[in-house]
Amino acid sequence: ICHQSTHTRERPYECGECGKSFRKKSLLICHQRTHTRERTYECGECGKSFRKKSLLICHWRTHTSEQPYQCGQCGKSFRLKSLFICHQSMNTGERPFKCPECQKRFHSSSNLILHQRIHTDERPFLCPECGQGFKQSSTLITHLHIHTGERPYECPQCGKSFSVHSSFIRPQRRHRMHTGERPCKCPKCQKRFHSSSNLVLHQRIHTDERPFLCPECGQGFKQSSTLITHLHIHTGERPYECPQCGKSFSVHSSFIRYQWRH
Numbered sequence: 001i002c003h004q005s006t007h008t009r010e011r012p013y014e015c016g017e018c019g020k021s022f023r024k025k026s027l028l029i030c031h032q033r034t035h036t037r038e039r040t041y042e043c044g045e046c047g048k049s050f051r052k053k054s055l056l057i058c059h060w061r062t063h064t065s066e067q068p069y070q071c072g073q074c075g076k077s078f079r080l081k082s083l084f085i086c087h088q089s090m091n092t093g094e095r096p097f098k099c100p101e102c103q104k105r106f107h108s109s110s111n112l113i114l115h116q117r118i119h120t121d122e123r124p125f126l127c128p129e130c131g132q133g134f135k136q137s138s139t140l141i142t143h144l145h146i147h148t149g150e151r152p153y154e155c156p157q158c159g160k161s162f163s164v165h166s167s168f169i170r171p172q173r174r175h176r177m178h179t180g181e182r183p184c185k186c187p188k189c190q191k192r193f194h195s196s197s198n199l200v201l202h203q204r205i206h207t208d209e210r211p212f213l214c215p216e217c218g219q220g221f222k223q224s225s226t227l228i229t230h231l232h233i234h235t236g237e238r239p240y241e242c243p244q245c246g247k248s249f250s251v252h253s254s255f256i257r258y259q260w261r262h
Helices: 002-008 025-036 053-064 081-092 109-120 137-148 165-179 196-207 224-235 252-261
Strands: none
């Protein structure tokens, strides 16, 4: 019955608290714990508790350093099965998870779920302090630092600390620029980069992946900044204004070229 519901998209088990529905009763029970904050599975090592037994098992491996999932191609091993599957599909280039909305494919189901929130605008991770919703748990964790004042990211070179990981990465990149360190290597062409984000951008040259889609015309772009610039075509917005003569531009590079002529 559960398998058949994957074809019919039937979700007979509905949460009385928020109305969200599920294919399996076990998934509904697990979901209901998000409302009651019930965490029945406790780690005997550190006392941390979890809603699901499988999450406790995964967490336990942080104490034992166990990595049971090993890649047959490169020998790399993983603590989580999901990371292992994602790694394997990266090796083969396989993208078995397809978005039913736009047909885009992904290496892992978790990446597909994240992507689908672009279409649904679902924000399931709510801040307990202010109620703001987020699409990813990592974004919520970063947001919480605003309320707590926590600055967990400290630069080992200069001691400066940051509440947001991306802000921490920026000075790290500057340090690497000075030292010439390029720790992130492209597996396709062996080119090296200062940061993982630059590597991800570079890899799109090989894959021609264009994850940033225009909601108006459907055109895809490799970088979010290029999509933002493209949207000005549809909106007619010209946000770059010359302070000397008042002429405005929709594209930043056109604005810069014009500035040079002054």
